[in-house]
Amino acid sequence: MGSHHQVLIIGGGTAGIMVASQLMRQKKVKDIAIIEPSDTHYYQPAWTLVAAGTYDFDKTAKPMASIIPKGATWIKDKATGFDPDNNRVHTESKGDVTYDYLVVAPGMAYDFSLVPGLGDAIDKGVVCSTYTDSKHAWDVIKNFKGGTALFTQPTTPIKCGGAPQKIMYLAESYFRKAGVRKNMEVVFATSGTKIFGIKRIADTLLKVVDRKDINLRFYHKLVEVDGEKQIAWYELGKDIAPGTCVVKSGDDAKPLDETFQYNYKDVKVTIEGIRYGIHYDMLHTAPPSVAPKFVRESSLVNEAGWVDVDKQTMQHTKYPNIFSLGDVSSLPTAKTGAAVRKQAPVVVENIDLLIKQNKIGTKAYNGYSSCPLVTDYGKMVLAEFDYENNFTPDPKLKQMLVFDSAKEHWRLWMLKKYGLPYLYWNKMMKGKNV
Template sequence: MKTEHHQVLIIGAGTAGIMVAAQLLKKDRSLDVALIEPADTHYYQPAWTLVGAGAYSYDKTAKPMSSVMPKGVKWIKDFASSFAPNENSVTTKSGNTITYDFLVVAPGLVYNFDMIPGLKESIDKGVVCSNYTDPNHTWDVIKNFKGGTALFTQPATPIKCGGAPQKIMYLAEDHFKKTGIADKTDIVFATPGTTIFAVPEIKKTLMEVIDRKNINLRFFHKLVEIDAENKIAWYEVTKEVESGGCVVIEDSKTDKVDASIQHNYKDVKVDMKDGRFGIHYDMIHLAPPQTAPKFIQDSPLVNDAKWLDVDHQTMQHNTFKNIFGLGDVAALPTAKTGAAIRKQVPIVVDNILKLIEHQGIGSMAYNGYSSCPLVTGYGKMVLAEFDYKNKFIPDPKLKQMLISDSSKEHWRLWMLKKYMLPYLYWNKMMKGENV
C-alpha cells in the first residue's frame, strides 16, 4: 500500500529538473515535490546557435523561471551546497537542511574558464566569442569580421551540445559568403578529437560540408591558452601512434603541423614555443571547458572523473539507491543534450514511482539516445540521432515531415530546429508531456 506524501527533492530547474517535476506530479499528485534552484530565468539554450548567427532573437530564448515551474512544486530559491546521503539530506548555501525520501540530481554543468589561462579575461570581449556564454556578442563578431583567420575551437572536456562549436562555424561561413569576404577568409576548426563526428552516416555528410566550405580541420589540437592581446590561441598537439610515441610535426623549422592530422590545409600564421603551436586569429569562437559544479565534484556522489555516478541504463545512483541523476551532470557516455534528457526523464520518473509502490525499480532502460541538430548553413540542417554505440537511429516520425534521410542536409530540418523544437520545448516538454 502506498504511504502518503513521499518527499522528492530535485536539484536544478533546467530541462531535466523541470521535466522530472512535471512528469512526477502528472502521475502522482500526492507526492511532495520540492526543487532547489537559485535562478530567476530559464533559457532555451539550443536556439543560441541561431542567435549567434543573427537568425533568432535572444529575448525569445528566455522565460521567467516562475512561468515554467510546475504547479504544486515547492520552489526553494537557493543554491544546493552539500549532501549527506546517509542522512537523506541536502544543505543549501543559506544554511537550511532539507530532507528527502528520493533525490534527483540535475544541476547541469558549469563553465570552467580557469582551465585555459587567458580565457576568463578575454571571453566575450573584442573578437573572442562564445555562443555558450553570450551569443549576441558572437553575432557582433561575425557581423564585424572583415576577413583573415576565423578560428573555431572545441575544448578537451565533455561539453553540452557537442555539435555547437561547429554549427556556428558553418553559419559564419555562409554569412561570410553572403557579405563577399569568403575569398579573403581562412576558416580553421581546431579540435582535440580525431573526427568531425563519431556517427559514420553523419560524418560522411559533414565532411562533404567541410569540403564544400573549404574549412581547414586540425585534429589532436588541445587549447591550452588564449593570448587575446596578440590574438594567438595556443595549442598542445598530440597524436598517439601505434608505437606509443607522439607525432607532432613533420619539420619543426616549417611551423607546419603534420599534414596527416589536418584536412584542407591552410597556410595560416602559426608560431611555435615550448612545443606548443600558436594559431594567429582575427576572430575566435570557442566553447569553454565544462565540468560538474564544484558542490557535486566535492560530494560523495561522483565517480573518479568527477561526474555524477549513475547507472547508464536506469539513472539510479550506483551507491545510494534513493538518488537518481540525469542530464548534463550525469556520467553517461553519450552527448549532453536536451534530446538525451527527453529520453532519460521518463525512466527516472518510472523508477521513483516503482520504488514507492514496490520497493524496486522498473524495467525501462536508457539506450544512450541523444540528438545533435547540426545546422550546416542558413536554411539547412542534418539531424544526428544516435545511441551509446554511436549507431544512427533516426526518429520514424521524421517520415511524416517528408524527410527520408535525416543524415543529409534538408531545409525541413532547419524549420524543425527554428520553429518546431522551441514550440515543443516550451509547450510540451516543460509541461511534463512525453514528446
C-alpha cells in the same frame, strides 16, 4: 529552517523540470520541491541561431516562475552540498532540506582555469562563445572583416559536441553573404580525431567542409589563450609521423602529416617547444565544462567528477534513493536536451516504482542523444545515436517527410528553428509525452 519533501530535485533546467512536470502530470507524487537559484529559464539550443542573427535572444528566455510546474515547491536558493547518508541537501540560505528521493540535475558549470587566459578573454573583443553570450558572438561574426576565423573547443566534455561546428558553418555562410569570405581563412581546431563519431554523419559534414573550404585540425588540445596577442595555444594529442610536419614553415620541405590536417591552409602559427600557437583575428570556443563545485566535491561523483549512476536506470551506484540525469550525470552520451527527453521518463518510472513497490522497473535508457547539426541557413542534418554509436533516426521524422536525416534538409532546419522550441516550451516543460 529547512523542510522535508518526498522528491527533491536540484536544478530548474531541462532535466529537473521535465522530471518534476512528468511526476506531477502523472500524479505519481504529491510533494515535489525544486532547488533553483535562477530567475530565468533559457532554451539554450537556440543560442546558435541567435549568434547567427536568425533568432531573437529574448525569445530564448522565460521566467523560472512560469516554468516550475504548478503544485511543486520552488526553493529559490543554491544547493551547496550533500549529506546522502542522512538524506539531506545543504543550501546557501534556506537551511538543510531533507528528502525521500533526490534527483541531481543542476547542469554544467564552467571552469576557465582549465584553459589559462580564456576566462579573461571570453565575451570581450574578438573572442566569443554561443554558450556564454550569444549576442556578443553575433556582434563578433557580424563585424568580422578578414584574417583567421578560428573555431575551437576545449578537451572537456561540453554541452552538445556539435555546437562549436554549427556556429562555424552559419558564420561561414554569413561571411559569404556579406562579401568578406575571400579575405579570410576559416579553421576548426579540435582535440578529436574526426569531424563526427558516426560515419554517415561525418561523410555529410566533410562535404559541407569541402563546400565551405574549411581547414580542419585534429588532435589539437587547447591549453591556453593569449587574449592580448590573439593566439590560441595547443598541444598535440599524438606523435607526428617521422619525416612529416603539422604546419609548413618557411622553406621546410617536409610533407604534412595528414592525420592532423584536412584541407590545409597556411595561417600564421608560432611553434614554441611542444606548443603550436594559432594566431586568430576572431575566436569562437565552448567553455571548459565540469560539474558544479558542490557536486564535484561530494561523495556522489566518480573519478571523472560526474554523478555516478547506472547508465540504463540512472540510479546512483551507491545510494538507491538518488538519481541523476542530464549534463551532470556520468551517462556516457552527448550532453543534450534530446538525451534528457529520453532519460526523464526512465527516472520518473523508477521513482514511482520505488515509492509503490520498493524496487525499480525494467525501463532502460539506451543512450539516445541527438545533435541537430545546422550546416547552413536553411539546412540541417540530425545526428541521432545511442551508446553503441548506432545511427538511430526517430520514426517521427518520416511524418515530416525527412527520409534520411543524415543528409542536409530544409525541413530539419524548420524543425530546429520552429518545431523544437515549440515542443520544448509547450510539451517537454509541461510533462507531456513528446
